[in-house]
Amino acid sequence: MSDPTFLEYVVFFSAAVMILGGAIGVITMKSPVHAALGLVLTLFGVAVQFVAMEAHFLAAVQVIVYAGAIVVLFLFVIMLLGVDETMDLSIEPIALQRPLAAVMGLGLIGLLGAAIVRARDMVVLNPGVDGIDVARETGDHDANLRQLAENLYGDHVFAFQLTSVLLIVAVAGTVLLTRKWPRGAGNPDTESSDA
Amino acid sequence: MIAAIGTSSYLLLAATLFTIGAFGLVIRRNPIIMFMCVELMLNAANLTFVALATQLGDINGQTSVFFVMVVAAAEVVVGLGILVSILRQRPGATADDLAELKG
Numbered sequence: 001m002s003d004p005t006f007l008e009y010v011v012f013f014s015a016a017v018m019i020l021g022g023a024i025g026v027i028t029m030k031s032p033v034h035a036a037l038g039l040v041l042t043l044f045g046v047a048v049q050f051v052a053m054e055a056h057f058l059a060a061v062q063v064i065v066y067a068g069a070i071v072v073l074f075l076f077v078i079m080l081l082g083v084d085e086t087m088d089l090s091i092e093p094i095a096l097q098r099p100l101a102a103v104m105g106l107g108l109i110g111l112l113g114a115a116i117v118r119a120r121d122m123v124v125l126n127p128g129v130d131g132i133d134v135a136r137e138t139g140d141h142d143a144n145l146r147q148l149a150e151n152l153y154g155d156h157v158f159a160f161q162l163t164s165v166l167l168i169v170a171v172a173g174t175v176l177l178t179r180k181w182p183r184g185a186g187n188p189d190t191e192s193s194d195a
Numbered sequence: 196m197i198a199a200i201g202t203s204s205y206l207l208l209a210a211t212l213f214t215i216g217a218f219g220l221v222i223r224r225n226p227i228i229m230f231m232c233v234e235l236m237l238n239a240a241n242l243t244f245v246a247l248a249t250q251l252g253d254i255n256g257q258t259s260v261f262f263v264m265v266v267a268a269a270e271v272v273v274g275l276g277i278l279v280s281i282l283r284q285r286p287g288a289t290a291d292d293l294a295e296l297k298g
Contacts, residue, residue: 012200016208023212026231027219039231042212046238049205053249058241058260065264070234070271077275078227081282093291098222105218112210120203144257151254152261163265170269174276 011052018045032078036071043067056144205246213239224289226278230271237267 018041025038043066050059092098152160216235223229241260248256282288 008200012204019208019212020215023215023219023235026228026235027215027223032225032227035228035231039234042235043238046242049208049242050245052200053205053245055245055249055257055260058245058257058264061261061264062241065268066234066238070268073271073275074227074231077279081279081286093224101218101221104221105214108217109210109214112213113207116203116206116210120201147254148257148261151258155255156258156262159262163262166269167265170272174272177273177276178279 008052011048015045015048015052018042018048033075036074036078039074040067040071043071054144057148202246202250206243209239209242209246212236212242224291226282226288226290227275229290230274230278234267234271237263 022038022041022043022045025041026035029035029038043062047059047062047067050056050062213236216232216239219232219235220229223232241263244256244260244263248254248260285292
């Protein structure tokens with residue numbers, strides 16, 4: 001039982017079941033709150049896979065930002081708008097939509113799977129000497145964080161600063177969109193266009 | 196690196212997750228659940244990035260995931276803001292009722 005290979009398989013397949021089960025829950029649950037809980041399951045499964053692939057910082061960010069902030073935002077909106085009533089999924093407003101969607105899904109998974117299987121032998125294994133330091137091999141448990149920080153604040157520092165501009169614009173735009181404008185009868189869309 | 200489980204397993208898992216997200220985006224009518232399906236697809240892309248970063252020994256893949264997360268957070272904020280302002284005027288609207296952007 002202490003075989004590390006066996007443990008890796010256990011981690012991979014249990015996390016894969018979490019990911020796929022949560023994803024199927026998102027698209028089949030009638031209530032949006034249950035779908036949000038399925039989304040949490042999927043996001044935690046992805047975080048587990050990140051840890052298994054030695055991306056420790058991204059796993060932490062995944063739990064904090066996705067499973068924490070984004071899902072809470074979803075639940076906030078669901079509760080705020082009171083749209084948590086269940087929808088009847090048996091009605092199909094557009095004829096033939098679901099069979100066509102199934103064809104699209106099967107085609108997508110078929111194409112992606114064929115590409116992955118075909119490219120399996122073409123990707124070179126660990127070519128560079130300056131690869132990712134793995135704590136299991138080097139014994140340095142901060143290696144992932146340090147490498148990511150050097151890459152982010154070294155090579156990509158301008159893009160990093162642009163993301164702050166993006167977040168400011170997103171926050172300001174959301175405030176503009178959702179604010180209730182004081183002259184009550186006015187249409188918020190026309191009011192905000194000249195603001 | 197990934198000792199026992201090959202990168203192809205991670206890529207196939209990510210492809211399956213992406214397909215489920217795309218399928219759900221097409222068949223569901225609730226706009227909030229459609230947003231969640233977009234998040235599923237973004238997570239599939241992140242999983243692919245990290246798997247290939249590990250395979251190729253390139254930290255730039257993990258940096259890309261960081262940027263994808265930032266953009267996803269901004270996208271959720273703006274999207275849910277639009278959704279709140281629409282659903283405040285028309286409660287219970289589904290994607291079929293929102294065929295035009297005019298309020």
